[in-house]
Every structure is written in C-alpha cells, then in structure tokens.
Amino acid sequence: MGTGWSLSSITTSWVDPVATLGAGTMTALVPDSVMTALSLGIARRYVGREVTVTLQGVPVTARLGSFRVRRQGAHFESRARLTGIDWGGHALEEVTAVANGVRLVPGAPTRVRTAQIDLEGRVALSALLAQVNLQSNLDWILFAEESGLIRAEHRHRRLTALVDASIADDVLRIEVIRARWRGVPVPGRYLPAPVIPLPPLPNDARNVRATRDGHVVRFTLEIPMLSSSFDLTQLLRLIG
Structure with missing residues (x-):
C-alpha cells in the first residue's frame, strides 16, 4: 500500500x-x-x-x-x-x-x-486565479495586481474592473472598487456589489470563510x- x-x-x-x-x-x-x-x-x-x-x-x-x-x-x-x-x-x-x-x-x-473535520489553509492568490480562469463558462479573466487586489477583464466587452472578494458561510461577496468601460470610468453608483451563493461542496462540506491577505487567500472549511x-x-x- x-x-x-x-x-x-x-x-x-x-x-x-x-x-x-x-x-x-x-x-x-x-x-x-x-x-x-x-x-x-x-x-x-x-x-x-x-x-x-x-x-x-x-x-x-x-x-x-x-x-x-x-x-x-x-x-x-x-x-x-x-x-x-x-x-x-x-x-x-x-x-x-x-x-x-x-x-x-x-x-x-x-x-x-x-x-467534524476543520480545514484551515492558505493558497497563493495567483494560483487560485489561474484555476478560476480555466472555467469555460466564466465571462471574465482574472489577474492578481501588485497591490494584491484582483483585476477582472471581460472576455467579450471592453470592460475592466478592480475588485476584492471574500467568502462567508457559503456566500461569495465581491467588492467592485473601480471599473472602466472602453477606458471611461464608470460612476460608483453604477457599480454593484454582487452577493453570490456558492454551489454545494461534496459531503456537505461548508465554506466557513475565505479572505485575501495580501497575495495569499486564507480559508476555512468544515466537513461534517x-x-x-x-x-x-x-x-x-x-x-x-
């Protein structure tokens, strides 16, 4: 074995x-x-x-x-x-x-x-974004900025955004810091703050939290x- x-x-x-x-x-x-x-x-x-x-x-x-x-x-x-x-x-x-x-x-x-099994860990932001970019149904390409924030570029539209994100209790929250369309700044009142429920994990595992710490993402999962x-x-x- x-x-x-x-x-x-x-x-x-x-x-x-x-x-x-x-x-x-x-x-x-x-x-x-x-x-x-x-x-x-x-x-x-x-x-x-x-x-x-x-x-x-x-x-x-x-x-x-x-x-x-x-x-x-x-x-x-x-x-x-x-x-x-x-x-x-x-x-x-x-x-x-x-x-x-x-x-x-x-x-x-x-x-x-x-x-219960608790998993706490960290993953490099660049490695995480590289995996996300492999998703064929994603309309955005994501890049890690030197500041540690995330630059998102739309695959089909001339739209870019600088964002941050976190997860709490199986919900993804995205903060749009600024955005440009065809090079023109988008007013803040038109920038949404998406809240996206995440799909279930195997074995009823739960995304307790995930937060960005510089160029590293720290996460906590719970497996029942x-x-x-x-x-x-x-x-x-x-x-x-």
Missing part, C-alpha cells in the same frame, strides 16, 4: 482498539495506549516526508509537517499540518486538518467516526460527520 493509503487512514488510524488482531490478542490495551502507539508510529514514519493520499477519489500529494493526537473527554482529536499540497492539480501552500470528536466503534474491522474503517494489522505493519 506504500504511502498511497486513504486520507481516513491517516487521520483516524490511531484510535483503533486493536480488535482486528484476533480474539484475545492485545485486547487489554486501553484506547489511549493504542492511540499513542499509532500516532507516534505515523509521526516517526511520515513526518517530513511526501505522502500521497486519496480524497473523494482525487489524488492528493503533500509533505506532512506534523501530526499529533490528544484526548478530549470521551473522544479524541487529531491535528495534521500539510505543506506543498497538490490536490488533483490544484496547488495549496499549507493546510491544517483537525479531526474533532473522534470516537471508536469496536468490531472487525473497527469503525472510526468523527463529529464522517465514518470509516480500515485493517489495523496492515497499518501496524506499515508503521512498525
């Missing part, structure tokens, strides 16, 4: 209570002990290395910067920091993934359930409850 195991294995493997090892073997280990052993094994083997995982059928390659786990009451929390991410051709500078409310459902295989299972024996062999 190499490093190409599923993302759910990386984010939840440390909480399996070793039920898949066979009747009577290692069943005396408490979940905290298993969690510690697996999290240390994953960190020792993969931190500082490039890994490839699969997320919703899309290959994701990144360098694992850190990985840690802690108990929160009756549940667990895992935190992983990834850098230099290539998500199916989309370049991200850094992402921190936090799996909250992780709990165990013993069995063969053991199921791991998370209450997920459930997965895996072969603990194979995982232990990988990190042993």
